[in-house]
Amino acid sequence: MTESVLNELKSVIESHQAGRVRLNEPLKNHTTWKVGGPAKVFYEPSSVKDLKIGLEEIRKRSLPWFALGKGSNVLISDQGIDGVVIKLGDNLTEFHQEGDLVTVEAGYSLIKLATIISKKGYSGLEFAGGIPGSVGGAVFMNAGAHQTDISNILTKAYVLMPSGEFRWIENEELGFGYRTSILQKNQGICLAAQFRFKRGDSAEIRERLQKNKAYRKDTQPWKDPCCGSVFRNPLPLHAGKVIEDLGLKGYSVGGAKVSEKHANFIVNTGEATAKDIVTLISEIKQLALREYGVSMETEVEYIG
Template sequence: MIDLKKKLQDLNVGRITENEPLKNHTTWKIGGPAQIFFEPDSIEGLKKGMSAIADADVPWFVLGKGSNLLISDKGLEGVVIKMGDNLTHLEEDGETITVGAGYSLIKLATIMSKKGLSGLEFAGGIPGSVGGAVFMNAGAHGSDISNILVKAHVLMPDGTLKWLSKDDMDFSYRTSRLQNDGGVCVEAIFKLTTGDKDTIKQELQANKEYRRNTQPWNYPCCGSVFRNPLPQHAGKLIEESGLKGFSIGDAQISEMHANFIVNKGEATAQNVIDLIQHIQQTIYEKYQVTLETEVERIGN
């Protein structure tokens, strides 16, 4: 790994560090160190860096804003690639926009609303990056990323880059092909619709305020922990089971919204895992409903 670190540094493709605490890069503020942490300076830098990583035959993982993610307390071996501020380009061509994976989804929705472009109102208040949103098919308020995506520029597991169309992505509820194939979105092309600027801004603001008033952003959290077992809702089942406020260590089921687990201070990944399993067992025993996690677990 020392040789790989030196090769990446010699390529001059971005910031390279060792033993970077990943809790500093997740919204849960949980996660051990990355053996090598690579923040590429551009898509071209990413391509060059991935070639070196592929040659070294070491595991790698891509990180965006760090929401919807639970990283092991032991950290991650190999290379963690951060889609950071250097991958936040935004190009506009009428109603079509091309945007880097590191771009904040909330910021993008806000900017587009001010331009009178509709399609991202659902994203008001959704934490995370464009790349992560494509990966998870993020959505809310009756819409999701699949409704606006034209195509995604994807880093494939073999280190190559490939454009995938919306149909190629196999989108479904909070799911995309990338979760199964291991690919990672590095930029996306969205098709929006021209609309009334005031109406778009009002809808976006209403969605932001709804999240602010109903979800616990006063403590570190990852977003919704469980997928809704439609037509039922995970938060309602957890609340009705009497688990609101239940804690293991510093990991607590939010007293504001039961489908959120918050970090009250020094919660560990193991605290969260134990709490998730307790919730799943309780809900199954009470309602014979199996709750599946929406959050992605990474590492041992």
């Protein structure tokens, strides 16, 4: 991947006015863990229409690409990404409602959506109070809490497939499971989602949402740079309890530390590298397997 190809791509996308392009952009500025090396090309489309134009130019040049939302639940290597990172951020935030059906683009904040819907007197997203990240990431991971998840309210998702095809996929085709969807296996990217909510008592709905927000604030290190929960719960056990029982609260590798507030969170104390976090995750896995015979799987997506 030569500099001339990258500069040409930047010029072509900008000539189409199809978004903003930067070269060698530090990805630590775009992840909630605040780690990650540079992206050779960092592309922010202004709309789904612009994304189609930009992706066509990227594919013409056979360049590898990766889509990034709000940067939670991802761990990007210290070496960065030798390709194009497409940031589906604050530009992809269209919101449309028809009765109990709400369609939002992937860059929309999940917390913001939960707040707006609850104020309108619609139920179904109270569980998302305090869950960081975007709607697109929530669909990709089937985000959930309090015995429910995204799959229970999603009707369909507008997806960019690895082939470059854009299409709507119905809920039953998305292969939802515990913190997983078929998009993870097929490397599909959610660009928009349609949800069906239920009418309810606005005051009760807001109360449940605020209760969930307060619970997360009280029990999780929301002020520290982190990715959210690191490990899937090894059901019927809880990942945080397993790690706490291992005596690892406060244990650190370099600048990465197991949170003293919630053991299933690894926080960046200021100078963490991706290598520090990977090493800490590996040590937790080895100890859990050795001491309790428990296999710990991460929720985190490793990139680069």
